[in-house]
Amino acid sequence: MSQTLAKETSQKDARGTEKAWKTYEAATRSPLEEHPELFHKYLPLVRSIVTRIKINLPPHIDEDDLHSVGITGLISALKKYDPKQKKSFGSYAAMRIRGAILDELRRMDWMPRNARTNFKKLRKTVDDLEQRLGRPATEDEIRTEMNLSEREYQSLMEEVRPVTFLPLDHCPGGDEGEATDLYEVIPDDTLVPVTAKMEKEELTRLVAARIQQLPEMPRKVLAMYYFEGMRLAEIAAVFGLTESRICQIHSQAIVGLRSYVTNVMSK
Structure with a gap:
């Protein structure tokens, strides 16, 4: 009834x-x-x-x-x-x-100067690593390259978190249940006006192919967050991890995807 x-x-x-x-x-x-x-x-x-x-x-x-x-x-x-x-x-x-x-x-220009500087350092590190490796960099590889302890790296990812979740909302999905497109969060217009140069379909194809190259955990987190419409807390429960850890995995994956797309568009 x-x-x-x-x-x-x-x-x-x-x-x-x-x-x-x-x-x-x-x-x-x-x-x-x-x-x-x-x-x-x-x-x-x-x-x-x-x-x-x-x-x-x-x-x-x-x-x-x-x-x-x-x-x-x-x-x-x-x-x-x-x-x-x-x-x-x-x-x-x-x-x-x-x-x-x-x-x-x-x-x-809301982002603190220190956070902006650290984000650029992270982007450059990921970019250099992936250019050298020819594949997505792992968390351990990024930490080693930046000479950071696990705690320092976690602090860095928390600091740059806002950049990786915007322009998307914190929660996926529109008001009527329509999933947010992953491609919307990838372009970084402060670096390359991607959306002005690449059609949505091409960008989506490019990002989808790159996601398949990611390690299992970030690949699953992105799939659950953007394609299955799950919240961070729900994803954390599935893996038995904290929401903060899932957020960190998401942020690192998005930084890598942005770096990859930026490199492709700059060629």
Whole structure:
């Protein structure tokens, strides 16, 4: 009975949203204030995205400021969304909201200078190693190359963690259950404007092939996180590891993938 009720409620919500869109279209994109239903329906999505992004940011970044920026992204989505496109409004709105927030973070230059310097050192180390080895570098190889103890390496990975989770949210999947594309987190526009040079399909193929070369653990972590929609805590439970350790494995894998794609694009 509960399933039937949930289904009826879902169908009712869908009809309500469709009706709201028809009203919105009929008004020829009239001012948002005259059509608050859609705005208020998706307003919680802004808070959800801000909360997930904030997890990976330094404490000094004000969450309310990001929320205000996210609202501008939602308004932009309401103004520009075409109901005829295949992407659902929820997914489109999430993309616009994230985009607005990430643009603001870039403008703020939020990453501490020391963390930025250490990230560049890590990137260069991974790049040099993989060029020399002709394959993805292992954690032990990276630590040895950087002359770091296990604890120092863990500290480094925690420091650069925000860079490896952005521009993606902390949790995979859109508001309507659609998985986040792994290719979105690979480009590093501060180094190479990859998305402007390479089609999504080609980048996806390139990344997928490289993932197959990764050691078993990072390969499985990426698959569970991006393709199976599992959260870090869930992945940690599967392997009997801490969430922090899974996050470290994810971060190292993403750094390596970014380095690989950057090298390919620079040729």
